[in-house]
Amino acid sequence: MEEDNITNTIELQDPLDYPKQAWTHFQLVHQKSPLIQCITNFVSMDFMANTLLSAGASPAMIHSVDEIPEFTPKALGVCINVGTLTPDWLPGIKLAAQVANQFKKPWVLDPVAAGGSSFRLKACLELLGLKPSVVRGNASEILALFKGCVDSTSKGVDSVHGSSDAVEAAKSLAQQTGCVVAVSGAIDYITDGDRVVYVYNGVPMLQKITASGCSVTALITAFVAVDPSHAVEATASALAIFGVASETGMDMARGPGSLRTLLIDSLYGLDEATVLGRVRINHL
Amino acid sequence: MEEDNITNTIELQDPLDYPKQAWTHFQLVHQKSPLIQCITNFVSMDFMANTLLSAGASPAMIHSVDEIPEFTPKALGVCINVGTLTPDWLPGIKLAAQVANQFKKPWVLDPVAAGGSSFRLKACLELLGLKPSVVRGNASEILALFKGCVDSTSKGVDSVHGSSDAVEAAKSLAQQTGCVVAVSGAIDYITDGDRVVYVYNGVPMLQKITASGCSVTALITAFVAVDPSHAVEATASALAIFGVASETGMDMARGPGSLRTLLIDSLYGLDEATVLGRVRINHL
Amino acid sequence: MEEDNITNTIELQDPLDYPKQAWTHFQLVHQKSPLIQCITNFVSMDFMANTLLSAGASPAMIHSVDEIPEFTPKALGVCINVGTLTPDWLPGIKLAAQVANQFKKPWVLDPVAAGGSSFRLKACLELLGLKPSVVRGNASEILALFKGCVDSTSKGVDSVHGSSDAVEAAKSLAQQTGCVVAVSGAIDYITDGDRVVYVYNGVPMLQKITASGCSVTALITAFVAVDPSHAVEATASALAIFGVASETGMDMARGPGSLRTLLIDSLYGLDEATVLGRVRINHL
Numbered sequence: 031m032e033e034d035n036i037t038n039t040i041e042l043q044d045p046l047d048y049p050k051q052a053w054t055h056f057q058l059v060h061q062k063s064p065l066i067q068c069i070t071n072f073v074s075m076d077f078m079a080n081t082l083l084s085a086g087a088s089p090a091m092i093h094s095v096d097e098i099p100e101f102t103p104k105a106l107g108v109c110i111n112v113g114t115l116t117p118d119w120l121p122g123i124k125l126a127a128q129v130a131n132q133f134k135k136p137w138v139l140d141p142v143a144a145g146g147s148s149f150r151l152k153a154c155l156e157l158l159g160l161k162p163s164v165v166r167g168n169a170s171e172i173l174a175l176f177k178g179c180v181d182s183t184s185k186g187v188d189s190v191h192g193s194s195d196a197v198e199a200a201k202s203l204a205q206q207t208g209c210v211v212a213v214s215g216a217i218d219y220i221t222d223g224d225r226v227v228y229v230y231n232g233v234p235m236l237q238k239i240t241a242s243g244c245s246v247t248a249l250i251t252a253f254v255a256v257d258p259s260h261a262v263e264a265t266a267s268a269l270a271i272f273g274v275a276s277e278t279g280m281d282m283a284r285g286p287g288s289l290r291t292l293l294i295d296s297l298y299g300l301d302e303a304t305v306l307g308r309v310r311i312n313h314l
Numbered sequence: 315m316e317e318d319n320i321t322n323t324i325e326l327q328d329p330l331d332y333p334k335q336a337w338t339h340f341q342l343v344h345q346k347s348p349l350i351q352c353i354t355n356f357v358s359m360d361f362m363a364n365t366l367l368s369a370g371a372s373p374a375m376i377h378s379v380d381e382i383p384e385f386t387p388k389a390l391g392v393c394i395n396v397g398t399l400t401p402d403w404l405p406g407i408k409l410a411a412q413v414a415n416q417f418k419k420p421w422v423l424d425p426v427a428a429g430g431s432s433f434r435l436k437a438c439l440e441l442l443g444l445k446p447s448v449v450r451g452n453a454s455e456i457l458a459l460f461k462g463c464v465d466s467t468s469k470g471v472d473s474v475h476g477s478s479d480a481v482e483a484a485k486s487l488a489q490q491t492g493c494v495v496a497v498s499g500a501i502d503y504i505t506d507g508d509r510v511v512y513v514y515n516g517v518p519m520l521q522k523i524t525a526s527g528c529s530v531t532a533l534i535t536a537f538v539a540v541d542p543s544h545a546v547e548a549t550a551s552a553l554a555i556f557g558v559a560s561e562t563g564m565d566m567a568r569g570p571g572s573l574r575t576l577l578i579d580s581l582y583g584l585d586e587a588t589v590l591g592r593v594r595i596n597h598l
Numbered sequence: 599m600e601e602d603n604i605t606n607t608i609e610l611q612d613p614l615d616y617p618k619q620a621w622t623h624f625q626l627v628h629q630k631s632p633l634i635q636c637i638t639n640f641v642s643m644d645f646m647a648n649t650l651l652s653a654g655a656s657p658a659m660i661h662s663v664d665e666i667p668e669f670t671p672k673a674l675g676v677c678i679n680v681g682t683l684t685p686d687w688l689p690g691i692k693l694a695a696q697v698a699n700q701f702k703k704p705w706v707l708d709p710v711a712a713g714g715s716s717f718r719l720k721a722c723l724e725l726l727g728l729k730p731s732v733v734r735g736n737a738s739e740i741l742a743l744f745k746g747c748v749d750s751t752s753k754g755v756d757s758v759h760g761s762s763d764a765v766e767a768a769k770s771l772a773q774q775t776g777c778v779v780a781v782s783g784a785i786d787y788i789t790d791g792d793r794v795v796y797v798y799n800g801v802p803m804l805q806k807i808t809a810s811g812c813s814v815t816a817l818i819t820a821f822v823a824v825d826p827s828h829a830v831e832a833t834a835s836a837l838a839i840f841g842v843a844s845e846t847g848m849d850m851a852r853g854p855g856s857l858r859t860l861l862i863d864s865l866y867g868l869d870e871a872t873v874l875g876r877v878r879i880n881h882l
Contacts, residue, residue, distance in 0.1 A: 080855070569861045
């Protein structure tokens with residue numbers, strides 16, 4: 031850790047040196063160990079918490095309206111995920127977003143299966159109206175948010191579109207909402223409506239691990255929490271670091287079970303040489 | 315994959331060639347990647363979703379009454395598990411069963427700890443009245459459903475009876491309800507009230523992995539979803555495939571922690587030779 | 599297993615031979631396979647259940663007020679954890695504590711993030727008033743209970759204090775409440791307000807595994823359930839056994855992902871020589 035040259039508002043000397051930028055962000059998460067409040071679905075809680083811990087952040091799964099006004103201000107970022115949504119969770123979710131906004135803490139939205147039902151889509155659109163810093167979804171989810179209608183071809187949480195299909199929708203959505211929009215897939219696209227940054231890291235087998243998308247959204251929250259003024263770059267760094275961890279984990283994996291374990295190990299042990307040598311980010 | 319000879323309603327040329335049948339069902343799950351809606355307990359969600367993903371199916375953990383009318387018709391099968399039941403989950407559970415019935419989608423019931431309390435038993439019996447395609451439980455659970463009374467010897471989710479103790483109860487229950495009843499244990503018994511099919515695959519250490527029973531019920535749902543007209547055979551195939559995956563996982567396992575991981579890896583990587591060589595199914 | 603010299607109320611011939619005592623407790627859990635009811639947070643349910651199973655106990659995650667009066671009396675111990683607390687869970691939690699008391703079953707409290715908010719602190723203090731046999735927390739949690747005020751430095755579930763900082767608070771709290779209080783950390787301290795017992799087992803990487811604290815509390819519940827008249831010793835034994843399992847797991851671990859898996863494997867396979875050679879417990 032070269033802690034000397036890390037400051038709270040990082041200066042990206044060379045904004046095009048993405049691998050170095052990713053390493054800087056990753057170091058910053060270890061240095062600050064940001065408290066990340068997660069309001070997420072029941073499936074992902076365990077893997078998400080372990081992802082954050084292994085990357086150096088401090089997760090807290092807290093969703094009660096009774097403590098959000100007091101707890102959320104202590105967090106450095108909030109991750110909101112609608113995976114196993116029911117109406118009784120919505121007040122807490124919205125309150126956390128509002129408190130985060132009030133205290134100028136970044137919050138990140140994961141619109142799981144946004145096009146799966148009217149109930150879910152409406153909730154996601156309402157949350158989008160509360161102006162998250164970043165929205166991260168697969169192509170089908172981002173397209174559903176953009177079109178604002180239920181997707182008849184929806185297969186639940188799994189995308190039926192390639193990520194490139196949603197790039198233009200993501201740009202428009204970013205322009206309309208002012209949020210950074212990230213479409214994850216074979217290639218990840220991150221856009222603020224103007225620029226588009228591409229992340230090429232990751233392995234296809236991630237799609238066979240439940241909650242891997244949820245977990246990368248939590249990692250994005252941690253990265254944006256430590257560098258809120260560069261949300262596009264921090265999001266790209268988080269996606270790339272998670273992708274690199276999956277790639278190095280894949281070297282020893284025998285299937286999705288062991289990949290999940292090795293991904294956490296890799297994320298915990300990632301060193302500078304691996305990050306600088308492996309991160310593949312580009313832009314137009 | 316010999317996709318040529320797979321059709322939507324599979325023809326079992328030789329109904330007694332169970333290993334080949336299991337392989338055909340397994341291929342069909344990969345081919346169709348059925349969307350399986352799971353309404354299950356909090357303990358099992360993660361392992362269940364990973365089990366379905368590794369077997370080629372597409373899980374969706376969705377339980378809100380607000381989206382079931384719109385979402386359940388898109389699923390190819392519904393898995394219902396009462397593990398961490400509270401009264402507020404029952405309306406969604408019953409609605410999902412009813413919508414599945416209405417749209418002629420198979421649904422499978424896992425009556426976890428059915429004999430553990432009057433509340434739980436009543437809920438399971440009501441669900442049984444909604445005519446699931448298949449009920450899968452351990453011997454204690456199936457005996458509780460058959461007798462319709464709380465089991466004073468109940469040890470929660472763990473069976474205090476051997477699976478063979480429940481075969482006659484399973485047959486009677488199947489006759490009374492019209493459901494296929496599967497009793498899992500050292501030997502698994504599957505019956506439609508007339509025939510009884512036996513599955514000999516699996517390892518004892520599965521009992522040391524929480525939610526392994528829940529997960530095999532989800533796998534049964536996926537197998538029955540792709541071959542609803544042969545519920546007995548599809549159930550036997552799912553139990554055998556899961557058992558074979560546990561056997562090959564066991565070759566490298568050092569305990570229940572690694573077995574759980576290796577089981578997922580094995581399920582993901584199972585090939586035809588292993589399935590044909592290992593599946594052990596029989597009938598009277 | 600030397601089952602001959604194990605009885606229901608164990609006689610600790612040499613109370614200072616802690617390794618032998620830990621092995622005796624561990625054998626007793628395997629022998630009795632105690633049914634442990636867990637009312638715990640969504641994050642920990644899976645890992646907690648697997649921890650109990652691998653140690654020979656029988657977990658049941660049951661939290662509905664509708665079945666607690668009937669189910670809790672069947673359990674040999676109850677583990678209560680407030681991790682993802684909302685007001686609707688409190689009636690079930692309190693009822694389970696009361697039924698456990700009524701039937702003279704030990705119950706153990708895990709006051710997760712007690713100082714994180716007023717809501718959470720109030721709930722924990724109310725539960726403390728229901729007289730658990732044991733309270734197990736990290737230093738920040740025990741200090742929050744002792745001071746009875748919200749901790750402005752709280753980082754959610756992660757302690758911002760070393761365990762030694764809370765020893766005096768733990769002693770006072772134990773004197774005030776009559777509970778055994780355990781502070782876990784680099785060294786674990788267990789006190790009944792008079793004696794203080796130290797456990798030196800464990801590895802720092804446990805802090806990188808979510809719900810490892812929750813899981814050790816469940817293990818304490820199982821150990822106290824089989825030897826309720828020696829709550830201090832049983833708590834120390836459970837902490838030491840879990841710590842030893844983490845140490846032997848650590849020999850092969852590559853990071854927190856594999857350590858979690860190996861910890862379960864180790865707990866499952868721990869033998870007498872390892873326990874006797876590795877357990878490090880002491881007292882003033």
